[in-house]
Amino acid sequence: SRSINLAVVPGDGIGQEVVAQGLKVLRSVLPQDVKLETKEYDLGAQRWHRTGETLPDAELESLKTHDAILLGAIGDPSVPSGVLERGLLLKLRFAFDHYVNLRPSKLFPSTATPLAGRPDIDFVVVREGTEGPYTGNGGSLRTGTAHEVATEVSVNTAYGVERVVRDAYERANARPRKKLTLVHKNNVLVYAGHLWKNIFDKVGEEYPDVTTDYLHVDAATIFFVTQPERFDVIVTDNLFGDILTDLAAAVTGGIGLAASGNINPTGRFPSMFEPVHGSAPDIAGQGKADPTATVLSVALLLRHLGYEAQAARIEEAVAADLAERDGSAPRTTDEIGDALAVRVAS
Amino acid sequence: SRSINLAVVPGDGIGQEVVAQGLKVLRSVLPQDVKLETKEYDLGAQRWHRTGETLPDAELESLKTHDAILLGAIGDPSVPSGVLERGLLLKLRFAFDHYVNLRPSKLFPSTATPLAGRPDIDFVVVREGTEGPYTGNGGSLRTGTAHEVATEVSVNTAYGVERVVRDAYERANARPRKKLTLVHKNNVLVYAGHLWKNIFDKVGEEYPDVTTDYLHVDAATIFFVTQPERFDVIVTDNLFGDILTDLAAAVTGGIGLAASGNINPTGRFPSMFEPVHGSAPDIAGQGKADPTATVLSVALLLRHLGYEAQAARIEEAVAADLAERDGSAPRTTDEIGDALAVRVAS
Numbered sequence A, B: 001s002r003s004i005n006l007a008v009v010p011g012d013g014i015g016q017e018v019v020a021q022g023l024k025v026l027r028s029v030l031p032q033d034v035k036l037e038t039k040e041y042d043l044g045a046q047r048w049h050r051t052g053e054t055l056p057d058a059e060l061e062s063l064k065t066h067d068a069i070l071l072g073a074i075g076d077p078s079v080p081s082g083v084l085e086r087g088l089l090l091k092l093r094f095a096f097d098h099y100v101n102l103r104p105s106k107l108f109p110s111t112a113t114p115l116a117g118r119p120d121i122d123f124v125v126v127r128e129g130t131e132g133p134y135t136g137n138g139g140s141l142r143t144g145t146a147h148e149v150a151t152e153v154s155v156n157t158a159y160g161v162e163r164v165v166r167d168a169y170e171r172a173n174a175r176p177r178k179k180l181t182l183v184h185k186n187n188v189l190v191y192a193g194h195l196w197k198n199i200f201d202k203v204g205e206e207y208p209d210v211t212t213d214y215l216h217v218d219a220a221t222i223f224f225v226t227q228p229e230r231f232d233v234i235v236t237d238n239l240f241g242d243i244l245t246d247l248a249a250a251v252t253g254g255i256g257l258a259a260s261g262n263i264n265p266t267g268r269f270p271s272m273f274e275p276v277h278g279s280a281p282d283i284a285g286q287g288k289a290d291p292t293a294t295v296l297s298v299a300l301l302l303r304h305l306g307y308e309a310q311a312a313r314i315e316e317a318v319a320a321d322l323a324e325r326d327g328s329a330p331r332t333t334d335e336i337g338d339a340l341a342v343r344v345a346s
Ligand SMILES: CC(C)[C@H](C(=O)O)[C@@H](O)C(=O)O
Pocket: A074, A075, A085, A089, A090, A242, A276, A278, B187, B188, B218
């Protein structure tokens, strides 16, 4: 009989609330013969205040034993900026070699968008997850003085770039439009940019059916708002991917709907699924958070584990739910979770 | 009697066409007693193909002798990416210590925007121009092999950050809303991010009337499309400023309207004014380029040199011209330049 051994990291702020709904929908959609085991990990701001720990080695080892991780949100204003992000969230992404940070963007027919003309938006960003300016490589000299020098080093390797570029080609090749756009800034960041572009071109030779395109990151943001329909699959570096996917979320109905998967395609480490949004401390605990992004992240999780039918059922349920949201009274986090759980129930 | 000794660098693609209109409007707006001298510099793709040079020392020295520089656009697909950008455009910005890269964004009433609901947009981005990931600091090891490692180093100094932050506070303090937003990514780029944030907070103590705010760059892109009216003055690093100002241009009517000034506020070196857009080789030589961004850059140039009344007259002329564009037949580059020159004529 089948089973899913899931690690749950609710984290901070609205993380708790949205993860509860994700689990509710997950339980509802799974066939009865699939045994779901969950283990909750107490990680985030409260733990740090209590013990000073962000992600102890023992916890990291324990997390490794799961099939996948569901994460809510990390970060709190009471903790110095960077401590939890780097000590917990990014530590997980790096330790588990989540080199594919997968972020689909789709504008559902009835969802509000800030864009006039409601363009057709349906693309996926493959964001590199283990390199670039996120490596923590850098430092500060004469800190706090008038002579301080602070550096941040973007580290890019052929090994790291090729594997994510290849993953993006595979995804593009499997989609009807078969189009892949590389986004970088190779007219300024020439060392990293040329590495990315050369590998992009070289790997492309193996995918003759995929149409390719290159855009500088600044130009890409323009097209995100003027012509988002031009994109199918986008592959880009860790920092550009961070920026572009928030913008993508904004034009497809907001950060309340944007799902993501931090994927290790080799299966050597568990992949981790989380909404793109942050911990939103301003609305935490009030039942105002939209759990849809987490529920859609659960769909990505199921797809990753081979439960394609269940993943699709969640996505259909979300589409149906969104179609009814327009003009109706706002619901609580819990109510949205309930509605989705009912829709996906088998 | 007064005089302006202007260096003109038309550059590549549509650069020639738009700069011609900028000069036309400049000649038209200047009082008769102001003597305008211009010297054109042949720099860009053609020069590089001919001689292999991007910006020879002699030319750099000669450029220094001018009161200001008007630049069209740099970059061509026939030249390897980065050669002209780094060897010419960025070389000028760095050599002349253009630490304030000033980029105003305003949505004129009749201008088309991709945003539904036509929010009120009127902010200015103060982009740092001489540091960050633009320093050219980095390299590549085992280039072209499967073991390549490419790095890009963002260099940030207290000296460099403080002077641009102070400039931004001054600008915010002089505007009615007196609001300044720092944009960075200090939860990930902690060394550079903390340097920026600490200096931002410290300098802020000298400007008690200025309301301050901090946003991560990813969140900032969301607000650019959902709530751009929240911004007044933004100060940010070189790369984030590059990305944000293209997005800002997109939501305020497009890159055809976005002006910029690369300013050395000390007056030690000439400041340089240029449209935010690139050389657009696809439409070069067809009279299709909108010269408005260049004309608005000329307004920034005049303001910098102390010709406030003339700068304002250009901006009013553009506003009036834009008000009549809606629904009328498209005009050539030259026709738009002519119309603006007539409007500003004294
Ligand atoms: C919280 C932060 C470290 C994170 C990132 O920058 O990757 C977030 O913005 C995201 O996009 O998942």
